[in-house]
Amino acid sequence: MLRQIAANRSQTLLMVAGVALGVAVVVAVDIANDSASRAFQLSTEAIAGRATHEISGGPTGVPVEVYRQLRRSGRRDAAPVIQRLVVVEGQPLTLLGIDPFADAQFRGYTAVAAAAASLDALLTVPGAAILAAATADSLGLAVGDDFEVVVGGISKRLVLVDLAEAADARTERAVRGILLTDIASAQELTGRPQRVDRIDLILDDAAAAQLAGETLGRGLRLDPVGTASGPAREMIDAFRTNLLALSLLALIVGLFLIFNTMTFSVVRRRAGIGTLRALGMTAREVFRQICIEASAIGLVGTGLGLLLGVALGRGAVDLVLTTINDIFFPLTFRDDSLPLLSLAKGAALGVGATVVAALPAAREAAASAPRSAMMRSSAEHSATRLVAAASRIALLLLLGGLVLFALPTRSLVVGFAGLFAATLGIAFLTPLATQGLMSALIAPLRSLAGSLGAAAPRDVSRSLSRTATAVAALMLAISVAIGLQLMIGSFRSTVAVWLERTLTGDVYISAPSVGGTAATDPLAPGVRPALEQLAGVRSVDFVRSTTVRTDLGPIRVAASSRPVYRGQRLYHSLAVPVIELSAALRAGAVLASEPLMNRLGIEVGSLIAIDGRDGPHRAEVVGIYYDYASSQGTLMLDMDFYQRLSGDTQITGAALHLEDPGAAAEMSLQVARALAPQQALDVRPNRALRAEVFAVFDQAFAITGALVILATLVAALGVLSALLAVQLERGRDFGILRAVGLTARQSARQVVGETMLLGAAAGLLAIPTGTALAYLLIHVINKRAFGWTLQMTFDTEPYLSAMGLALGSALLAALLPARRIAARSPVELLR
Amino acid sequence: MRALSLCRLALVACALGVGCTAEPADLPPPPHAADSRPGFVYASADRPLAFPGDYGPHPEYQTEWWYYTGNLRTADQRRFAYQLTFFRRSLVAPAERVERTAELASADIYMGHFALIDVAAAEHRLFERFSRGGGALAGARSRPHAVWLDDWKVSADGAARVLSAADDDVALQLTLLPTLGPILHGEGGYSRKGADPRQASHYYTFPRLDTRGTVEIGGSSHAVSGSSWMDHEFTSSGLGDEQIGWDWFSLQLSDGSALMLFHLRTRDGGIDAYSSGTWIGADGSQRHLKRDDFAIAVDGHWTSPHTGARYPAVWRIEIPSVGLTLDARPFVADQEVVASFVYWEGAVEVTGSSAGGPVEGVGFVELTGYASSMKGAF
């Protein structure tokens, strides 16, 4: 029967392409996800090493005295660490300042540094640094070279004293993102000569409890390793779940295609199968034959899909890593090794799914009795049966989706499961809906194009058993396009409104952030007075962005010199009137952003114990405000209060309110130039900052768009495949029409017209589906994944472009069948 | 003295990867070529030692060590011995150092060796540590005197020295009271090690410190008393080209006298002319011993199962000028220090005669340059 494959080359090619694309998308996303996961793991674990706990001291770091006391009291499983994101030649690296004498038991690879011939230089030459050989190579540096490093916008010079040669591949990857220096050099680079960022420890729980009790306090904190990156990890996981769900969508669309084509291939060969059955082939043998065919197609398609997936994966890795870097967590590590597991998963999924999708067809073929298999099936009958069966499944899926959404959980996976169920449910309603739509179209089309016009929707209905799956797949892909576009559009407009209200300054100043991550590098001490003395400035607001320790874990704070301005911020809920907010914050109350509320489950009136230099301060949450700057959530404090609480007087950002807002651009240039000798700063006019926010925003959704396009492509292949099938079946009809005088061109037009009806059906059905999808994405998925409330806005653009996509892909799919119909002579068609 | 510990610090540097790859016997280069690091001061006869200032560190000399060894006994005569040594090495001479703001910046590396010998169990437990000098994580000072590395430390309590060190299940807490000294070796503490006058160290000793305290091993604590020996030495030069190692002796005798001797072994199997010693009388009088004033004969050997090195294990020492004939043998054969560099440092018991009368004693012997298996290890 393998000859059957050869006989229907175009059908087979389409099936192979469908499997290949589906597998490719899943594999590409999986590779990207896996790479993101490993990058994150490397970025956190490579640096944490074997440490179990860490002592940290909030934004001001840990005094050396604390470390000295640990060592002098005999605790030798402790190592001081300074860790910063820095930039060398535009490349972000993690500056890791360590003590070579204490570090070997924590990070094996730093022993490489300690054993280097250059240990004395590392210790005695200020700014002596070690890089991985590959990193030095990519930066064009050789041992002995000095080079510039930008630490928090301030340029420093380092000298490369040695290259780290890693012992194994994993170490090599870990070391690649690291700029290793002695702890003393790192103290000097970060401008905090008496402090380190943290002390890593190897402790069992008892020792940890004891240590926490005896030596800490005074704003210091002992936490298990990973506490700091925990929230970021959650966010990245949510992001990855989103991508995974989208990639599965592409596969599902691919499966529809396989199911469709296999089923049709069986139907078409009924006569042959019937004959074979009559000649003595058993049902089991028929079943096996079909499964073997499907496996062959699955294998070839999967093989191609893996190749394509790896190629696509390379691009996807970039997109995903950049997004994570920009939004969630600075990644300076990268592991480009090919994840064999991803390939294995893709292979299993591809072959398995193909066979599963072919099972109904195989069962149908095997179940047909020898005689009835030889008879022509009644198209109308099977169409009616299909509509009824599909509608029953649709009902079940929709009910399942409802139940999943009703579950009292914040689980993203459950949310996606509900979304899938609901979407598939609607997809299964496609035959019914298409039928209804076509009936409604008969009369208008008759008056428009006569009998042939009336025939078109009837033909579509009649061929539903062949085309419904394709229409459903196309509908699915297009509704996802609508849903995502609406969601992204709503997101964008929500952010735009929020920016409008939040970015009230005319010029914004911050230290350059590495890889777009929120700036927490302080402004140089001289910046503040310089800004306050600027002419043409009405007022200056300052902010300190950093992370503080609380009883609820580390939380990002923004301590603002003017946390409440003109009551413009959008509040979710408030405990006091807006006019009393400023006073409340000055007295030590705090505002929490909406994502923080969702993440920590806090509300207005909750108390958060924030670590201060004299112990924890129990701050009351007096308001929840909408904020889209961070999906981890932010705590807003009054700056004066924060400084008293923490002793941290550094600032990380400033906003200038100008006397003449129109002069923002010139003022930005002027400020940047004036401050350049002190610190290279990002000085941006309001408008540029806003543009940057949107650039990052759009970039974050770039991969989403790519996935939707791929899914639509798969769906268009499905339509093409279905049409080729239908065309084979309807050749006779066209033969008759040609015999009674329909020209070749007219028959081509008829094919195109009927296909456009299919496309229009998919597009029209996708409108309500896509809208529902957008609603679910916005109110369930986004909320669960990121904690953001978005205002749903409706734009005609997504609908129009979706309709265009539907018709366009239908047109594309119709071209080949139309040409084939036109090219064949009437007598060939009649045969 | 441990003059030749010079080499040892060079080896420390090796262990830390500081620019050397040669095997111990090849180290260090001769003084004139010795140090590419400029600015260090060489030992000189013109520099008298003065206390308590010279109890502290001397950063202008490249290497320095404080060396405590002792033989101890419990009330029921169970024998222990210990070694607690602090080495300092300067990476940059003070004059060459750049101003650093970082509290943890350091131009000194400290290394510590701590050993406890349980004679009854024939057990030698050794611990080794390194630290930077910066941030006062390790260091030394003269007034009040202290030397420390993490929680290993020596501090002054009046005239007494308090030692404490612990690691794993081994600990030591001792109070040492000097009954003699400081004794200055060589010419007022200027101790020659080679033909080049710079090939020398400043070297003084407390040859007899009454010691009391506790040692802990394997979970049990023992009150002990006995006698300790302390050396402090600083220099900027190392072994000469032809010198491959040394045999060094610090002995405390029952008649109240004490003895420091060292043989510098040369590549051709001979004994270097600058080998020397000091005899210290019970009253604190001292006599400088030149190469030809004493003889050390080896009567037996021990081969290390750890490194394969073959060490001398029984000695007969003869010093005709003071009428001394002594036989020394280790309490425990295996007191090899297998650390960043390998040597043998062990407690010995001594029997013999002094001016015709019988005499006995205890002491420590240090043997270096035997572990040729070290070759290529760094």
Add this chain to the structure above:
Amino acid sequence: MAAALLEASGLVKSYVEGDRRRRILDELDLTIPKTEITAILGESGSGKSTLLHILGGIDTADSGSVRIDGADLTRLSEEDRTLFRRRDLGIVFQFFNLLPTLTVGENVAIPLELAGVSPAAAAERSAHMLDRVGLGGRAASFPDRLSGGEQQRVAIARALVHDPAVVLADEPTGNLDHDTGETVLGLLEELTRDRGGNLVLVTHSPAAAAVADRVLVMRDGVLHHR
């Protein structure tokens, strides 16, 4: 014999069967007058259907000519042949070949609509034609609701509705039982005579040939008079 309307001469058509060519039509000549029923008898596979397809312009000959009103059908483009069929040809197939998604009325109206008749006028003429074949009340039915004989009557209505110059019927009774076949054949003959038109009837049944004015036998790729 009446004046010739359609004149085929020297028609050659061969097919490749396995590794040899078989000539189905071998220099075949045929003249069809304006008003005559011609029956072409032949065994299954004798090439009579092929001849019919070539005469109707839905297949082409390897060589030879088919002239109608002086124009050579074999030299026309596919497009022009289609226009010829639309205007001047009615065709009845063995398997009825009604379009399943068009109603009976629409099936009959299709040739008119293709010829540019307005849908309303076409529907009227279609209804009239259906009256003629005795299916006046069935215009709104779909073909699958009709019996075989009824379907063939619809096909006849479709073939004649636009008053074509040439009517071809390919085994019109081949798929019907004997009595129904008789009825259909009778209807076909009656309508042809009524309109004073012609009919080329291809059949393997000598009984069916009884309605013909002239019976030709197809043998070895050429026609022989019986």
